[in-house]
Amino acid sequence: MQIGSVQLYLGHGHLFLGATSSVDLAVFDGDGPVTATEHHVRIAARPQVGPVRVRLWQGAGPRVGKLVFDGPLKLPDAKFCVEEGSGLSRYVTKVTSHCPRVLVAVDDPGHASRVEIVFEPEFVPRSAQVWTAGEPPFPKLTVSPTAPRHRADAFADALSGHDFAHRRLAAALLVVAEERRQRNSEQIVAFYINDIVEWLRWLNDRLTYEMCRDTGRQLLSQLGLRSPNLLAADTLNDLQRRLGHPLV
Structure with a gap:
């Protein structure tokens, strides 16, 4: 289900996702659509032309765009931060784990304007995970074959x-x-x-x-x-x- 969303206007073409601690910019000195450390993921996004929309999901979320990151992120305070590259704007939300598995998908790698983040996709290993097809306007969802989908989830x-x-x-x-x-x-x-x-x-x-x-x-x-x-x-x-x- 969706647990948050935010739109940020970027002064520079970088969006940082992950721990609330400061980002070591020296680590992210390369180009490319995405780079990651154990604490943060850098997404190359559109600067100064329009908002970048980020949606956050817990357990199940839409499978749209291109999956650019799938792995654990260390969050010492169990809080997840979405931050503009210069640090002027940020969005922080509480999550359920100090080291969740995180999926990040974007609409246009290298020039992202829509970012979808899924935390702990039903706690299933990659081999057991399935993608279920949805009909428009509802996208495919990341779900577990054993985890029930409740009416509240369908409503959300x-x-x-x-x-x-x-x-x-x-x-x-x-x-x-x-x-x-x-x-x-x-x-x-x-x-x-x-x-x-x-x-x-x-x-x-x-x-x-x-x-x-x-x-x-x-x-x-x-x-x-x-x-x-x-x-x-x-x-x-x-x-x-x-x-x-x-x-x-």
């Missing part, structure tokens, strides 16, 4: 982006409907709907919290009465009508 995958908004919303609503049927817990359903409300807000800068909150209430009242696919389509059409122009 559905709302991990905003492309193919209708398909993502329909997939999320399918999970919520199944959660209500299986567990009969309105508290859990309300929790999921709140997450959908927050996701809707990012579809367009002009969408307000009040608009999305009202939409969430409508979803809660219609859930189970209509198919997730139709409910998702009507929800997005209604938001677009209230906004007065296309969502994207």
Whole structure:
């Protein structure tokens, strides 16, 4: 599941991933799309032309782009840092291990603008790891053949982006409907709907919290009465009508 994301504007074409300790730049004096030590990975990325997006996943994550690093990184304080090459900007998050196995994939080796990081891909050895195929907009996932995929994981995958908004919303609503049927817990359903409300807000800068909150209430009242696919389509059409122009 996704545990974090950050966008950084790079002054120089280097992105450092790994321990929160200072990076020994003398070690990273070479060129190339990626170099690594036991503590850090250097990724060659696009400087001064646009943001570089980094997403972090625990256990299972998307298999997109080119895998450029697969190995352990020593994190003395069990914190993982994403840092701009000059050290002016950084993002730090807590992880579950002091020496996790880390997968790093980029969209364009040598000129990365999208970076996907997966920590501890289900704790399975390389020989046992499998890549499961997903249908658009959902990418292939790094998973274990023995580790179960829970409904919460499927829900998080559905709302991990905003492309193919209708398909993502329909997939999320399918999970919520199944959660209500299986567990009969309105508290859990309300929790999921709140997450959908927050996701809707990012579809367009002009969408307000009040608009999305009202939409969430409508979803809660219609859930189970209509198919997730139709409910998702009507929800997005209604938001677009209230906004007065296309969502994207």
